[in-house]
Amino acid sequence: MKKIRVFVAGASGKMGQEVIRSLIQQDDLLLVGASDTRHQGMDVGFVVGASRVGVDITGPLDLEILREVRADVLVDFTNPQSVLKNSKTAIMAGVVPVVGTTGLGEAEIDEIRALVVKEHIGAFFAPNFSIGAILMMRFAKEAAKYFPHVDIIELHHDQKLDAPSGTALKTAEGILEVRDPMVQGHPNEYEKLAGARGADLGGIHIHSVRLPGLIAHQEVLFGGLGQALTIRHDAFSRETYIPGVMLAIRKAFELTDLVIGLENFLD
Numbered sequence: 311m312k313k314i315r316v317f318v319a320g321a322s323g324k325m326g327q328e329v330i331r332s333l334i335q336q337d338d339l340l341l342v343g344a345s346d347t348r349h350q351g352m353d354v355g356f357v358v359g360a361s362r363v364g365v366d367i368t369g370p371l372d373l374e375i376l377r378e379v380r381a382d383v384l385v386d387f388t389n390p391q392s393v394l395k396n397s398k399t400a401i402m403a404g405v406v407p408v409v410g411t412t413g414l415g416e417a418e419i420d421e422i423r424a425l426v427v428k429e430h431i432g433a434f435f436a437p438n439f440s441i442g443a444i445l446m447m448r449f450a451k452e453a454a455k456y457f458p459h460v461d462i463i464e465l466h467h468d469q470k471l472d473a474p475s476g477t478a479l480k481t482a483e484g485i486l487e488v489r490d491p492m493v494q495g496h497p498n499e500y501e502k503l504a505g506a507r508g509a510d511l512g513g514i515h516i517h518s519v520r521l522p523g524l525i526a527h528q529e530v531l532f533g534g535l536g537q538a539l540t541i542r543h544d545a546f547s548r549e550t551y552i553p554g555v556m557l558a559i560r561k562a563f564e565l566t567d568l569v570i571g572l573e574n575f576l577d
């Protein structure tokens with residue numbers, strides 16, 4: 311059986327470490343390299359069962375490293391500043407990027423889409439790899455057909471760089487596929503403190519909370535006549551994302567275009 315050769319960028323970060331711990335236990339996937347700007351030049355040990363598996367962390371990703379190790383897939387959990395360059399480097403090296411890093415704007419996604427077409431290769435981006443979060447987004451889209459008034463509160467750990475979260479944005483975009491943009495709240499309302507009503511996407515207000523102790527949480531709050539409906543998802547550990555990442559590596563390997571969202575790989 312040919313193993314899928316996987317390179318991980320952001321390897322010593324919170325997500326990168328979880329991904330590597332899982333990757334080295336998969337029979338059909340092979341970790342061929344790992345890069346990180348924080349711990350470059352280090353051999354990081356991962357304990358699997360009774361053994362210690364050493365992984366060399368190289369510095370920032372480049373095209374030569376990817377070619378040298380004959381990677382098939384690049385998994386990227388880095389940061390909003392690095393992800394565009396890393397994804398383009400992978401595509402140019404003939405490697406399929408599987409990207410969990412959030413914070414890219416529409417223009418940057420369009421750039422990736424154009425490059426994917428030009429280079430005849432696949433690419434996969436997912437703002438959230440957790441099945442519970444995918445269901446939350448699906449249920450929110452369904453509820454919005456009946457409850458057009460909706461606010462989103464996303465809550466994350468205080469090391470998160472981008473706000474609002476990729477998941478909150480995708481939830482709002484999904485809702486806007488089923489209900490038109492509209493003004494929510496009183497038309498004459500005003501903010502006594504800037505930002506009090508949160509960010510606004512098509513009238514959907516998005517509120518971002520950052521606190522130590524949190525991982526990733528989101529509430530989608532719908533208000534209707536004499537009633538309210540709340541859909542909430544909590545990630546209590548980063549293990550929640552791993553089955554989705556492993557599935558995406560296997561599926562993305564066969565892609566020939568840009569696909570966004572894990573829901574595309576679910577029945």
Ligand SMILES: NC(=O)C1=CN([C@@H]2O[C@H](COP(=O)(O)OP(=O)(O)OC[C@H]3O[C@@H](n4cnc5c(N)ncnc54)[C@H](OP(=O)(O)O)[C@@H]3O)[C@@H](O)[C@H]2O)C=CC1
Pocket residue numbers: 319320321322323324325326345346347348349369370371387388389390392396409410411412413436437438439440551
């Ligand atoms: N899609 C999903 O399901 C999920 C997405 N995320 C997203 O994934 C990203 C990473 O999250 P998290 O693991 O918590 O973040 P961390 O900050 O813990 O890890 C990111 C790591 O990437 C390193 N890095 C930065 N630039 C590069 C580069 N060019 N090449 C190699 N490594 C680099 C950082 O090093 P340094 O400190 O030197 O910058 C850091 O060690 C975030 O955008 C987050 O929002 C997180 C969880 C789930």
Ligand SMILES: O=C(O)C1=N[C@H](C(=O)O)C[C@H](O)C1
Pocket residue numbers: 412437438439466470471474475476477478525526527
């Ligand atoms: O930074 C994080 O931690 C997370 N980021 C993603 C996002 O922006 O939605 C996914 C999840 O919420 C965890």
